Amino acid sequence: xxxxxxxxxxxxxxxxxxxxxxxxxxxxxxxxxxxxxxxxxxxxxxxxxxxxxxxxxxxxxxxxxxxxxxxxxxxxxxxxxxxxxxxxxxxxxxxxxxxxxxxxxxxxxxxxxxxxxxxxxxxxxxxxxxxxxxxxxxxxxxxxxxxxxxxxxxxxxxxxxxxxxxxxxxxxxxxxxxxxxxxxxxxxxxxxxxxxxxxxxxx
Numbered sequence: 001x002x003x004x005x006x007x008x009x010x011x012x013x014x015x016x017x018x019x020x021x022x023x024x025x026x027x028x029x030x031x032x033x034x035x036x037x038x039x040x041x042x043x044x045x046x047x048x049x050x051x052x053x054x055x056x057x058x059x060x061x062x063x064x065x066x067x068x069x070x071x072x073x074x075x076x077x078x079x080x081x082x083x084x085x086x087x088x089x090x091x092x093x094x095x096x097x098x099x100x101x102x103x104x105x106x107x108x109x110x111x112x113x114x115x116x117x118x119x120x121x122x123x124x125x126x127x128x129x130x131x132x133x134x135x136x137x138x139x140x141x142x143x144x145x146x147x148x149x150x151x152x153x154x155x156x157x158x159x160x161x162x163x164x165x166x167x168x169x170x171x172x173x174x175x176x177x178x179x180x181x182x183x184x185x186x187x188x189x190x191x192x193x194x195x196x197x198x199x200x201x202x203x
Contacts, residue, residue, distance in 0.1 A: 017061065020054035028144040035148035049141045051099035056092050059136035063129060073128030074110045082129060095130055106131045
């Protein structure tokens with residue numbers, strides 16, 4: 001990575017929310033620019049950003065503000081328990097220390113079955129709060145890089161895009177003479193794919 005992308009990973013003090021947001025967005029803009037400017041570019045040192053205090057703080061804010069924040073994983077820990085009992089700073093310092101030492105190990109995902117509109121059941125996996133924060137931090141780091149390669153016609157799980165945008169594009173194609181829409185889904189695709197632990201996937 002370029003020298004001007006050096007990361008200050010001092011353990012303390014943690015940046016305030018606004019300072020963290022500015023820092024993360026600035027770094028994301030650089031990552032996106034580098035990825036878009038050179039399609040063959042390789043990013044060899046992104047891991048330190050995952051445990052950067054600003055990225056972890058923004059990841060925590062996203063997890064804590066999520067609709068599922070009250071739901072616990074297999075460790076029975078909730079966002080409110082961390083906020084009210086353990087303390088957010090102590091929690092994030094612990095996550096950061098484990099990541100920095102490359103000792104972080106995700107826990108098993110809690111499985112629940114939720115009913116679908118058609119009467120069938122859908123498997124839902126609920127990671128622990130710590131795992132969600134690490135995943136959110138990884139997303140903050142990786143998303144601007146992958147966004148540089150996505151086509152404008154791709155809408156699934158992308159920032160600032162939603163199903164209604166895809167529907168609007170379908171209607172626009174309809175005004176140009178297109179008459180067919182193909183809707184396809186791979187049943188239980190993620191259930192059937194192989195998974196690896198964080199440590200195994202890293203190397």
